[in-house]
Amino acid sequence: MTETAIHVKGLQKSFKQLHVLKGVDFEVEKGSIFALLGSNGAGKTTVVRILTTLLKQDGGTAAVNGFDVVAKPDYVRQSISLTGQFAAVDEILTGRENLIMIARLRHLANSRQITDDLLNRFGLTDAADRRVSTYSGGMRRRLDIAMSLIGNPRLIFLDEPTTGLDPEARIEVWKTVKELADNGTTVFLTTQYLEEAEQLADRIAILHEGKIIVSGTLEELKKLFPPVKVEYIEKQPTLEEIFLAIIGKQEEK
Template sequence: MEKAIQVKGLRKSYKQLQVLKGVDFEVEKGSIFALLGSNGAGKTTIVKILTTLLKPDGGTATVNGFDVMKEPDYVRQSISLTGQFAAVDEILTGRENLIMIAKLRHLKNPYQVAEDLLSRFGLADAADRRVSTYSGGMRRRLDIAMSLIGKPQLIFLDEPTTGLDPEARIEVWNIVKELAKSGTTVLLTTQYLEEAEQLADQIAILHEGRIIVSGTLAELKKLFPPAKVEYIEKQPSLEEIFLVIVGKKEEK
């Protein structure tokens, strides 16, 4: 399979604090890759490096075949980033936000682009309301819609459901699944283990500056010792797997 992201030996420190200590992973094109880790594990630092917002101290990283250090302009042209908080203009309407981004990307028909995305993301009825009146889920949907303008090959979602209620979270999950079905590669960072369990083709756990395990959910389940209750084999949740793996590393 062709790789959308290749990371080798990535290192980053802030003064005396070494955040990344040699991170390695690959993401296949058209897949959903979930990067799990506790607060401060370095997930956002990795995203910032891969989106050219931060320079690494060492190692290499390529995104869509472009080196993030040597070819940052090409990287930016082929990706989109949705951060932890919705980057929308609350004074403007949903439609105006989309038209503004489409114009900034020099698209030929920004009004039609906005119309198509409003329909796709279920925002047509609220299109002409100010974003300040939107719910958290609606803002996040608009934020992701804005990220898709220009049809990026790869989208980074940095903890996209932080602060959302369960219903809004499921809405975002459905959007992510649709993106992958359409061929867009998704790198997702999250603290919600159920989110990775529901969405990801590949899961990596970042702990103490390194990827300590990576694989499909089925592969990670094999790392968890089987437990039986009477005659029924207990299937571990991703949360249980995460805690066992991280616990073993801390014991060492």
């Protein structure tokens, strides 16, 4: 029996007259990579902010690692980590100094050993004593994710982690995300890059007009898209084609 890392039921949120979330439901299994897709303004970041206790919902319930986000926000925060759209690193400090700073802020006794282990794990040992201002985009993002893992959170939220990165740097981050899941960390990913979800996610949900309109594995989503046949071959739809087709059907209703 699989264990649930996130359970969301009937989640609602409005900002003045704008009803952003209109009853969002989904579950995320422990140790999996879950991708939440949606157009700009669909409410992906709002969902992340509620699940990470940065924002209170207007209705519905949400539990993270078994803790209700409203009733036990401190327990939620202790068991998660959040990496936003832009790398939260100090460019004046070196990579090593950034990691040591976070370890000390978390009151961890062995901050230098933790730092050395993470530098090695994320392939940053050679650049450890350089200022972060000299790092490439991919290196900064790897450092940002490494900082997020200090304290061994059970679940990490990655809110559009490859925004603004070049293709090579994006592939670096993808490799890192896969390694996190392989090591047992649950990953909740929001992205606008459909190829990213196609490459990484165990399960995918599409958020549109305030609701989850479809959820499943990539293979399950492909079954919703009629195969395109030609005389000699059958074309398999990409996740991008599935996404656009599903969104189009919803808007026609």
